[in-house]
Amino acid sequence: MRYAIVSDxxxxxxxxxxxxxxxxxxxxxxxxxxxxxxxYGPNPAETLRSVHANIHDFVxxxxxxxxxxxxxxxxxxxxxxxxxxxTRNRLNRQAVNFFRDLPLSLTGPDFxxxxxxxxxxxxxxxxxxxxxxxxxxxxxxxxLLFCGHTHVPCIFVIGNSGTPHRLTPxxxxxxxxxxxxxxxxSVGQSRDHDTRASYLVYDDIEKSIIWRRIPFDLDAFKSAxxxxxxxxxxxxxxxxxxxxxxxxxxxxxGFNPPETAGDAVRDTLTVRDIRTWKHRAGIWRKRCAILGxxxxxxxxxxxxxxxxxxxPAQTIHGPPVAAVNxxxxxxxxxxxxxxxxxxxxxMPPGWHCRLGNxxxxxxxxxxxxxxxxxxxxxxTTDRVPIVVSAVPVHxxxxxxxxxxxxxxxDADFEGSIAVVIGLEKDAGHDHEMVPRLRVQEPTVRRSxxxxxxxxxxxxxxxxxxxxxxxxxxxxxxxxxKDVQLLRR
Numbered sequence: 001m002r003y004a005i006v007s008d009x010x011x012x013x014x015x016x017x018x019x020x021x022x023x024x025x026x027x028x029x030x031x032x033x034x035x036x037x038x039x040y041g042p043n044p045a046e047t048l049r050s051v052h053a054n055i056h057d058f059v060x061x062x063x064x065x066x067x068x069x070x071x072x073x074x075x076x077x078x079x080x081x082x083x084x085x086x087t088r089n090r091l092n093r094q095a096v097n098f099f100r101d102l103p104l105s106l107t108g109p110d111f112x113x114x115x116x117x118x119x120x121x122x123x124x125x126x127x128x129x130x131x132x133x134x135x136x137x138x139x140x141x142x143x144l145l146f147c148g149h150t151h152v153p154c155i156f157v158i159g160n161s162g163t164p165h166r167l168t169p170x171x172x173x174x175x176x177x178x179x180x181x182x183x184x185x186s187v188g189q190s191r192d193h194d195t196r197a198s199y200l201v202y203d204d205i206e207k208s209i210i211w212r213r214i215p216f217d218l219d220a221f222k223s224a225x226x227x228x229x230x231x232x233x234x235x236x237x238x239x240x241x242x243x244x245x246x247x248x249x250x251x252x253x254g255f256n257p258p259e260t261a262g263d264a265v266r267d268t269l270t271v272r273d274i275r276t277w278k279h280r281a282g283i284w285r286k287r288c289a290i291l292g293x294x295x296x297x298x299x300x301x302x303x304x305x306x307x308x309x310x311x312p313a314q315t316i317h318g319p320p321v322a323a324v325n326x327x328x329x330x331x332x333x334x335x336x337x338x339x340x341x342x343x344x345x346x347m348p349p350g351w352h353c354r355l356g357n358x359x360x361x362x363x364x365x366x367x368x369x370x371x372x373x374x375x376x377x378x379x380t381t382d383r384v385p386i387v388v389s390a391v392p393v394h395x396x397x398x399x400x401x402x403x404x405x406x407x408x409x410d411a412d413f414e415g416s417i418a419v420v421i422g423l424e425k426d427a428g429h430d431h432e433m434v435p436r437l438r439v440q441e442p443t444v445r446r447s448x449x450x451x452x453x454x455x456x457x458x459x460x461x462x463x464x465x466x467x468x469x470x471x472x473x474x475x476x477x478x479x480x481k482d483v484q485l486l487r488r
């Protein structure tokens with residue numbers, strides 16, 4: 001699975017939007033936020049709405065904790081405290097409840113996340129020096145730790161020598177016999193003299209860390225500060241704007257044009273009529289046409305061959321069906337088509353399957369021992385995904401929806417698979433696509449090796465269309481049945 005790990009967004013909507021666009025281009029399976037969604041920045045409500053819709057898991061940051069009353073603001077300096085008071089007047093009780101439910105840390109396959117130091121996450125201590133990282137390693141067992149809080153991206157590593165070292169941000173692979181503590185930096189409030197937003201990508205299959213630095217619209221951020229009545233001191237990193245202090249273009253130019261014709265360039269043709277080359281070019285065109293006709297047949301044959309094997313992706317379509325309108329459907333009615341067989345088809349009506357590599361992946365319909373129709377996905381590569389999608393469902397804001405699916409993996413399964421709900425929003429005249437509004441892995445154990453994925457959620461404001469799909473990147477075989485999207 002590929003994780004995007006972000007931290008310290010601090011209500012900087014411009015930076016977050018730029019990072020989100022980049023994340024969507026990185027083939028990310030899950031987004032983790034290491035705290036401090038709010039504080040300092042001018043757009044707390046807009047930023048919180050977006051991160052709530054797109055980020056899968058959060059930990060609590062110190063600014064988040066102060067906002068929801070879990071830590072005393074006396075621990076903050078005057079500037080940060082004033083901005084927290086300003087933020088309280090712009091978020092509602094629902095935001096308070098959201099932050100109150102966040103944990104202090106997250107654990108994954110051999111990694112752990114928190115906002116600050118791991119030795120006592122509730123104190124929000126900083127990890128600045130190698131000795132600070134050593135305390136964290138002494139209190140948790142995982143080999144790989146991720147944090148934020150300082151707003152400075154960096155790497156701490158310790159090996160057999162037992163002496164921790166600090167490294168500058170660089171892409172790397174987690175090595176055997178070593179432990180790492182990685183600070184992913186800040187999306188919205190950089191403190192390393194670089195105005196760009198910082199986040200990282202972690203691939204838990206390849207054990208690789210990839211750093212991302214993303215520029216965003218500094219002028220739009222300044223305008224948002226002004227509109228909110230906040231001074232630029234609310235974001236001192238703006239003093240690092242790379243355009244500041246730069247010489248005007250004319251002062252940087254190293255050439256002064258001559259003022260008189262006598263000093264201009266000499267002995268050079270002023271203009272050439274390209275038509276004088278027409279006859280000569282015609283001869284060459286005829287020769288090229290003869291050579292081209294000779295090789296054309298071979299090129300076409302080779303192109304067909306290489307297209308066949310150089311573009312292995314394939315989409316398998318089931319028979320079309322009309323989209324369902326959830327507004328007119330009763331509670332408990334399945335809004336997506338059931339899995340059923342159709343003669344001559346490998347996908348059910350209203351469904352289609354995108355194979356990232358049709359030479360190494362397949363999708364077939366079978367019947368299990370309980371006579372249930374089962375969609376079987378097989379893959380011998382986890383480099384590209386298999387995506388199974390249902391016909392879209394029309395919804396309205398505020399409807400309560402429940403996603404469900406039964407999924408069974410074979411004993412040799414390696415990788416990830418999850419039910420994903422995408423959302424099309426139409427707020428006013430602005431259309432927005434939230435491709436991963438909800439992501440639910442099969443975690444509830446059922447009989448005969450089956451696991452259930454189930455989650456209930458409310459359609460956000462502006463929501464108009466839901467997209468139900470099952471995403472997987474794996475080696476092995478997966479069976480799927482009882483797919484449902486219910487109105488509750």
